[in-house]
Amino acid sequence: MDNIVIGFEGDLYRNWNEEDFGVPASVETTAQGSVPGRPGFALERALFYGMAGWTAARAEAHTPGSTSSDTLSGYTVGAGVDYAFTNNVFARENIASMTSAPETLVADQWTLISTSTCSRWASA
Numbered sequence: 001m002d003n004i005v006i007g008f009e010g011d012l013y014r015n016w017n018e019e020d021f022g023v024p025a026s027v028e029t030t031a032q033g034s035v036p037g038r039p040g041f042a043l044e045r046a047l048f049y050g051m052a053g054w055t056a057a058r059a060e061a062h063t064p065g066s067t068s069s070d071t072l073s074g075y076t077v078g079a080g081v082d083y084a085f086t087n088n089v090f091a092r093e094n095i096a097s098m099t100s101a102p103e104t105l106v107a108d109q110w111t112l113i114s115t116s117t118c119s120r121w122a123s124a
Contacts, residue, residue, distance in 0.1 A: 005040045005047060015057070024064045032057040034076045034098060047082040055098040074100030 012033035033056060040049030055076040060069040080094025 003042045005038075005042050005049070007038045007040075008035065008053075009038060009051075010035045026062045027059065028062070029057045029059050029072070032098065034096075036076050036078070036096075045084040047084075049080055049082070051078045051080070051094070051096065052076065055100065057098075057100055072100035074098065 010033065012031065015029045015032055034053060035055075036051040036053030038049045038051045040047050053076055055074050057072045057074075058069065059072050060067060076096055076098040078094055078096030080092060080096075082090050082092045084090040
């Protein structure tokens, strides 16, 4: 049981993605963050872990006459490994998928459906 590790982490980052529909309307997510739990198993200097938790993204719909925004809420799942080269230096590799439920945003006379799905591979 000494090798089992449980923890939490949080992240927040800025998105620069936008979907233009060929008409004067677009949808984008501007910020996204997550708070997953990380149960893992330590083996010597390596930590193998899974992660699951809550994620949210800020979505905006734009038309020439107005802007509508809402927060999309969902879940994140993933897995990874941390390796400690020394007591103060480690490297991380992980992959995660973040998904939120579809949300209806109304801007001007346009009704736009926005959903946020993001997969990422991260190295640190």
